[in-house]
Amino acid sequence: MPGQQLRFCKMSGAGNDFILINAASTPLPRDPSALAVALCPRRTSVGADGLILVEPSERKDADVRVRFWNPDGGETETCGNGTRCAARFALIEGLARDEMMIETKASDIAAYVSGPLVTLRYAIKPSLTPDLSVTGPEGRRSGHLVGVGVPHLVVQVASMPDGAIEPICRPLRYARELGEAGANINLVEIIDRHTIRIRTYERGVEEETLACGSGSLSSALALCAAGQLESPVTVETRSGSMLTVRFQRETDGSFSQLELKGPARIVYWGEIADSDLPPLR
Incomplete structure (x- = not known):
């Protein structure tokens, strides 16, 4: 050009x-x-x-x-x-x-x-593998593997780390249990049944980003499936901005009417x- x-x-x-x-x-x-x-x-x-x-x-x-x-x-x-x-x-x-x-x-x-404000509504049917054990730098860690077009491993933490998350997440991103392409890694702290705090390590960026929409959606779905969250879920991102995730839980345990709302x-x-x-x- x-x-x-x-x-x-x-x-x-x-x-x-x-x-x-x-x-x-x-x-x-x-x-x-x-x-x-x-x-x-x-x-x-x-x-x-x-x-x-x-x-x-x-x-x-x-x-x-x-x-x-x-x-x-x-x-x-x-x-x-x-x-x-x-x-x-x-x-x-x-x-x-x-x-x-x-x-x-x-x-x-x-x-x-x-x-x-922009709201997305997804027709995709998410995939979910609960309680997947993966190899990390400190031994085995359990997480929920979610697919919403891209793969996310959701790892619940009792309290969010204050420092860099790369030393924790980078080895997990390449864990052999996640396949050759690996996955994005989400550390998630539950505040209450409608609120979570999240930090995400994104593959392709290969470091933490200040927010991740698909990671927020995946985390809300995974922890709802685990019985810990209910729709709607407010997601506090690393930037301090809030995202809102809504969904419908069907009688068979599947999810539909996925929605992601936040600022653009x-x-x-x-x-x-x-x-x-x-x-x-």
């Missing part, structure tokens, strides 16, 4: 920050993964937890198509806070109305935008010349 300006929007979904680009109107390099690697590093580039491309869907039953890349260049199937940011971005860019259907690799997600804030709009981009591999 010689001589072009790459227009983007920096957004924050409860502390999860992303670089969003309108793929329908912005010239892009052939390899979006290389663009993610170039733009997501902090201090030396724009800096973000991920890159999100938004464009009109080619399907008649969806409004926009959204794709997600982690800072390491890996494409991920879905992202809760990223999808909420994408919904508000699509409305601002004129790609959809305030009620829209979003196509992602994992599933279709309905989104409802009301100013800076515009940080700034920017442009970067292709000549100023870090080298694309």
Whole structure:
């Protein structure tokens, strides 16, 4: 894209920050993964937890198509806070109305935008493996493995650690019991039956993020299945922002009507010349 300006929007979904680009109107390099690697590093580039491309869907039953890349260049199937940011971005860019259907690799997600608040409603049926024993740096740990398009291991703690969680979570993220791709790791402290506190180590970012939408959703579902929570669940994220998770527990123990609500804030709009981009591999 010689001589072009790459227009983007920096957004924050409860502390999860992303670089969003309108793929329908912005010239892009052939390899979006290389663009993610170039733009997501902090201090030396724009800096973000991920890159999100938004464009009109080619399907008649969806409004926009959204794709997600982690800072390491890996494409991920879905992202809760990223999808909420994408919904508000699509409305601002004129790609959809305030009620829209979003196509992602994992599933279709309905989104409802009301100013800076965005609510997602999922049709996906989550998978749940309770009380999975995994190998950690301090021996065996038990957690609940949840799939909501991406895998999350939910580990309950009596009280949230004050310091860095990477020494605890990084070995668990690669635990052999979680398979070759591993999983995101969520440390969760229960405050009461409708409130939890969470800290999440995200794969692809390979460190703690200030919030994780799919991690919040997974944690609420896992601990409800364990008999410790009831809908609705308020989730206090590392950033201090609150997310709200709602769901219906069916008589057979399964979950339906999954909902994630929270803020999606515009940080700034920017442009970067292709000549100023870090080298694309």
